[in-house]
Amino acid sequence: MDMQTMIQLVGNVGFPIALSLILLQTILVKFNKQMDGLEKRLLQLDKTMNMLVRTFHQNGLNSTIQVEKKEN
Known part of the structure; x- marks a missing residue:
């Protein structure tokens, strides 16, 4: 706000209301x-969590494949 606008505001509505509007x-x-x-x-x-979930799923899938290979 420029100075002229603030002076008009104080003149029109009073100092407490003008100050309240400026603070607001x-x-x-x-x-x-x-x-x-x-x-x-x-x-x-969100990006980080998505990356962690993808990494977890990839590692979980790899572990499952390794367990299946050991069993055969």
């Missing part, structure tokens, strides 16, 4: 940034 805007901007960071971390976690 600041909080919302920070919250959105945190949510974006959280979304990126969750996507990375």
Whole structure:
């Protein structure tokens, strides 16, 4: 917000309400940034978990094949 807008806001609605609106805007901007960071971390976690599941299944399949070969 520029200075002229803030002066008009204070003149129109009063200082406490104007200050509340400015603080609300600041909080919302920070919250959105945190949510974006959280979304990126969750996507990375999802990729990592998928990779671990694939690795687990491959190792489990290989172990099963090795056990079957030993039994024959």
